[in-house]
Amino acid sequence: MIHLPPVTLHGSLRDPLLGSISFLNEVMSRYPQAVSFAPGAPHPRLFEGIEPQRYVDRYLDHLIRDKGMSPDRARRLLFEYGPSRGLINDLVADALRRDHGIDAPADALVVTVGAQEALLLVLRALFGSPSDLLAVVSPCFSGITGAARLLDIDVVGVEETTQGVDLDALEAACVQAQAEGRRVRACYVAADFSNPGGVRMPLAVRQRLLRLARAKGFLVLEDNAYGFTAPPGHELPPLKALDRSGHVVHIGTFAKICFPGARVGYVVADQRTGSTGDRTLADELAAIKSMVTVNTSPLCQAVIGGMLLEHHGSLAEVSRAKATLYRHNLAHLVAALGRHLGDELPAVTWNRPEGGFFVTMNLPVIADRALLEVSAATYGVLWTPMSPFHLTDAGDRRLRLSCSYLEPREIETGVQRLATFLKKEIAS
Numbered sequence: 303m304i305h306l307p308p309v310t311l312h313g314s315l316r317d318p319l320l321g322s323i324s325f326l327n328e329v330m331s332r333y334p335q336a337v338s339f340a341p342g343a344p345h346p347r348l349f350e351g352i353e354p355q356r357y358v359d360r361y362l363d364h365l366i367r368d369k370g371m372s373p374d375r376a377r378r379l380l381f382e383y384g385p386s387r388g389l390i391n392d393l394v395a396d397a398l399r400r401d402h403g404i405d406a407p408a409d410a411l412v413v414t415v416g417a418q419e420a421l422l423l424v425l426r427a428l429f430g431s432p433s434d435l436l437a438v439v440s441p442c443f444s445g446i447t448g449a450a451r452l453l454d455i456d457v458v459g460v461e462e463t464t465q466g467v468d469l470d471a472l473e474a475a476c477v478q479a480q481a482e483g484r485r486v487r488a489c490y491v492a493a494d495f496s497n498p499g500g501v502r503m504p505l506a507v508r509q510r511l512l513r514l515a516r517a518k519g520f521l522v523l524e525d526n527a528y529g530f531t532a533p534p535g536h537e538l539p540p541l542k543a544l545d546r547s548g549h550v551v552h553i554g555t556f557a558k559i560c561f562p563g564a565r566v567g568y569v570v571a572d573q574r575t576g577s578t579g580d581r582t583l584a585d586e587l588a589a590i591k592s593m594v595t596v597n598t599s600p601l602c603q604a605v606i607g608g609m610l611l612e613h614h615g616s617l618a619e620v621s622r623a624k625a626t627l628y629r630h631n632l633a634h635l636v637a638a639l640g641r642h643l644g645d646e647l648p649a650v651t652w653n654r655p656e657g658g659f660f661v662t663m664n665l666p667v668i669a670d671r672a673l674l675e676v677s678a679a680t681y682g683v684l685w686t687p688m689s690p691f692h693l694t695d696a697g698d699r700r701l702r703l704s705c706s707y708l709e710p711r712e713i714e715t716g717v718q719r720l721a722t723f724l725k726k727e728i729a730s
């Protein structure tokens with residue numbers, strides 16, 4: 303059999319980042335009895351009431367009654383190739399207007415194969431020159447740094463603070479890039495409960511970030527995967543809702559509010575493109591998508607469309623029960639850490655996010671794969687090492703705990719085990 307040595311393949315394949323998710327899956331499969339705080343995946347109990355056929359029928363009904371399509375045409379739409387831009391754009395655009403105050407026409411949206419594809423398409427479209435830099439908050443979701451790696455895009459990290467992003471450091475990165483004949487083309491942020499940091503950007507910081515984007519001419523890539531978990535009455539407007547100058551590209555997903563197996567996400571890209579401004583960034587993304595996944599599965603879009611229609615076209619309604627469960631789990635996790643660890647180990651600290659799926663913990667020792675093996679094998683508890691989320695070694699002594707995949711009693715048991723592990727291994 304032909305041998306393809308690593309140096310003959312794309313450099314990203316030698317980057318540990320690309321192996322980090324499969325490593326976690328592999329550890330989880332070896333320790334099925336362990337309580338796992340590793341996956342940031344939706345809770346399986348939430349899939350129980352999902353009836354894809356009912357949602358497909360609901361969507362077909364919408365095409366026939368509201369859009370005036372013949373039953374035959376509507377049915378064929380779900381089984382044929384579809385437009386690269388998507389089928390349910392109007393429903394998503396209406397929901398974004400109603401729930402988030404994002405006012406974008408349906409044709410400024412592209413429905414993607416999850417948010418992950420949206421990230422890849424946006425990077426491919428925006429990064430036209432090797433001198434362009436992508437700024438990311440550090441730590442940040444490895445899906446964006448991984449996509450940048452696949453596309454050979456250089457990344458500059460900007461510290462995440464308790465306020466979301468260090469704007470002075472971001473400005474300094476822009477100035478330095480300029481001095482080197484480069485430019486920060488875009489900055490990736492998750493303003494509402496970042497993964498892994500759990501940080502939410504206050505309104506004033508959102509506005510300052512937008513001012514900086516205008517002043518320095520970079521685009522903001524807003525990833526809103528976890529905004530739906532905000533405590534009711536304490537939601538903040540997404541950056542895109544505050545954006546008057548078209549500097550924000552907004553990316554969302556139905557993975558957490560509906561179910562991840564549908565692989566449906568979206569991107570709002572209303573920026574003008576074309577030599578005369580006669581096109582939009584969404585047109586360009588759809589053109590790229592036609593060469594990547596061609597179109598997002600029409601059947602899957604119909605399921606999501608039907609779910610939205612059943613919930614009065616509202617993202618908030620579709621996600622309400624899930625948001626309650628995740629907030630409950632997160633509060634339980636934070637409380638259990640307080641109960642089982644308290645201030646017994648002063649060198650072990652953690653944050654207390656108000657939303658999202660994640661708590662991050664600082665340890666006085668390296669939290670690497672070897673320590674995870676000990677934690678799993680001896681104490682029956684799994685977590686995620688933070689180093690793949692960081693651009694520097696700042697994540698080496700940090701771990702991420704996810705509350706989304708567990709029942710409260712499992713969280714309790716897991717934290718008990720984690721506390722024993724930390725007291726025995728770390729203290730010694």
Ligand SMILES: Cc1ncc(COP(=O)(O)O)c(C=O)c1O
Nearest residue numbers: 416417418443497527555557567
């Ligand atoms: C911050 C963030 N963005 C995007 C995604 C990916 O979403 P999708 O499953 O729609 O590709 C995730 C998944 O965990 C995430 O945490």
